[in-house]
Amino acid sequence: MRQPNRRYVWGLTICADEVYACLMLNDGFFVSPAMRISEPGGRKMLISWLVQWSMCPEDRLGYDPTMCRVPNSDDADVGGSNSGKVDDKRYTIDCYDDKSQETTTYITKRTIMSADDMLGRHTRCFVATRHSGSGTESSANEVVIKDAWSPAKHPPLEDPRDEIKLLRKIHDTFEQDTPDHIYPNMLVGSHVRLDQKDKSVIDTTDAIFNAAGVDRIDPPSDPGTTSAWKHQPLRAHRRIAMSPVGHSIKTVQNEAELIIVLVEAMNCYSSVLSQCGVLHRDISTNNILVVRDGKDTIPRGLLIDFDFAVNVDTHERSARPERSGTMPFMSIANILNLDTPRTALDDWESLLYVVCWLATVGITSSHRVPDAELGKKPIKYWRIGSPEEIAEAKRNHMDSARIFQSNIVEKFCAQYKLLPRFAIALHKALFGNSNCPGALLGLKVYGGDSSDDDDDDDSFNGDSGDSGNKPTGGPNDPLVKRNAHVDEILANLEKVLGKFKRKAITVL
Numbered sequence: 001m002r003q004p005n006r007r008y009v010w011g012l013t014i015c016a017d018e019v020y021a022c023l024m025l026n027d028g029f030f031v032s033p034a035m036r037i038s039e040p041g042g043r044k045m046l047i048s049w050l051v052q053w054s055m056c057p058e059d060r061l062g063y064d065p066t067m068c069r070v071p072n073s074d075d076a077d078v079g080g081s082n083s084g085k086v087d088d089k090r091y092t093i094d095c096y097d098d099k100s101q102e103t104t105t106y107i108t109k110r111t112i113m114s115a116d117d118m119l120g121r122h123t124r125c126f127v128a129t130r131h132s133g134s135g136t137e138s139s140a141n142e143v144v145i146k147d148a149w150s151p152a153k154h155p156p157l158e159d160p161r162d163e164i165k166l167l168r169k170i171h172d173t174f175e176q177d178t179p180d181h182i183y184p185n186m187l188v189g190s191h192v193r194l195d196q197k198d199k200s201v202i203d204t205t206d207a208i209f210n211a212a213g214v215d216r217i218d219p220p221s222d223p224g225t226t227s228a229w230k231h232q233p234l235r236a237h238r239r240i241a242m243s244p245v246g247h248s249i250k251t252v253q254n255e256a257e258l259i260i261v262l263v264e265a266m267n268c269y270s271s272v273l274s275q276c277g278v279l280h281r282d283i284s285t286n287n288i289l290v291v292r293d294g295k296d297t298i299p300r301g302l303l304i305d306f307d308f309a310v311n312v313d314t315h316e317r318s319a320r321p322e323r324s325g326t327m328p329f330m331s332i333a334n335i336l337n338l339d340t341p342r343t344a345l346d347d348w349e350s351l352l353y354v355v356c357w358l359a360t361v362g363i364t365s366s367h368r369v370p371d372a373e374l375g376k377k378p379i380k381y382w383r384i385g386s387p388e389e390i391a392e393a394k395r396n397h398m399d400s401a402r403i404f405q406s407n408i409v410e411k412f413c414a415q416y417k418l419l420p421r422f423a424i425a426l427h428k429a430l431f432g433n434s435n436c437p438g439a440l441l442g443l444k445v446y447g448g449d450s451s452d453d454d455d456d457d458d459s460f461n462g463d464s465g466d467s468g469n470k471p472t473g474g475p476n477d478p479l480v481k482r483n484a485h486v487d488e489i490l491a492n493l494e495k496v497l498g499k500f501k502r503k504a505i506t507v508l
Contacts, residue, residue, distance in 0.1 A: 246289025264301030283350035
């Protein structure tokens with residue numbers, strides 16, 4: 001939904017003499033029975049709908065009362081006459097904080113992410129400053145406001161997947177022991193609250209249904225069971241103000257900058273895991289930002305979006321974790337939902353896919369590969385097909401050093417010199433451990449010990465062969481076996497990061 005201040009949308013559909021009222025929510029579209037305008041009963045029902053819409057409060061139309069469009073007369077950047085016209089690009093946003101129990105009002109300066117899809121989390125992000133209360137902006141530092149409808153468990157305030165709780169945990173930990181890297185510093189955060197029937201309620205899917213006098217029902221667990229329109233998953237409306245302000249990873253100017261940004265983001269990842277006990281579970285191109293302190297300074301990497309993150313101390317490792325993340329960058333075990341614990345190695349595998357993807361499609365506009373050309377490269381199978389087909393493609397691409405080079409690395413943009421070596425080193429650390437080599441069953445990938453950190457040892461020396469085995473996720477699956485060697489593999493990955501950050505800084 002392009003309107004940032006809409007929680008949901010009503011609509012009318014006309015088909016011949018039949019009119020339907022439509023309600024569009026995060027997880028589906030719902031249509032009323034047909035109102036035949038050629039019949040008195042149908043016309044009466046349509047008039048009833050129109051009267052209700054014209055007389056009900058704006059929040060019943062789906063508008064968010066905590067987010068208001070800014071009149072031009074109050075917006076110095078818009079200019080023009082004091083006509084009171086509304087600038088649909090700028091908003092005042094009330095951000096309640098559940099810790100201080102105070103509300104801070106911000107005014108947006110620009111939108112950096114809009115909710116273009118009709119379904120889903122409807123994540124929106126704005127760069128904003130604190131509102132002074134006098135109709136003008138204060139000179140306070142810029143913040144990023146994230147507004148999203150995240151999947152939730154009931155009751156939402158006790159949901160262990162709550163990004164607000166996890167970011168507050170990170171804030172409190174790093175406030176006492178400031179790390180060398182930057183991190184998402186939450187300043188204000190809470191579930192959005194609305195006034196309904198003279199009481200404050202958390203804005204959730206339940207709140208929307210209750211305002212209409214209907215009780216939401218959780219969807220049936222059996223996918224084969226027929227469900228009614230009231231069977232909807234619970235979502236919670238959460239809002240966070242945080243710093244620093246970052247920019248898309250596509251704003252890096254060369255491959256050396258990209259490597260530095262990725263290394264810094266993964267340094268943050270490791271600190272958040274080791275010091276805060278939070279596993280991110282969604283490393284992707286959208287969740288790593290570029291932060292610059294000045295025009296000519298070396299960029300820094302910022303890891304964001306902890307919507308899928310979990311506390312590793314409370315995460316149920318005995319149960320099969322739910323699939324999470326962004327498909328082209330999801331680990332193989334994650335895609336297949338293998339019955340094995342998700343570890344940091346799944347996120348590091350995602351980092352490898354991020355490197356390969358960006359090196360293939362191009363990291364700057366001058367290097368960007370057209371979609372038609374991308375469609376000729378094997379990496380296209382990381383985003384098309386069923387989850388099983390995507391996982392099978394990745395298994396085959398990752399299993400052998402030779403195949404990884406010929407199918408993936410050799411398809412990188414020809415201008416890149418560091419990125420191929422970076423990808424090779426990451427691949428060797430992840431899939432070349434002698435205790436659990438490859439990505440299919442029973443294969444050896446590298447001839448040597450993957451812990452070797454020689455600066456010139458970024459080459460391939462393995463071959464693939466043909467196992468003839470279909471991966472099952474059983475005890476002989478290398479993706480399962482590697483969980484017994486997490487610390488060793490992570491140590492090798494950390495060496496790779498340090499080595500290539502030094503190389504990238506030298507290039508710059």
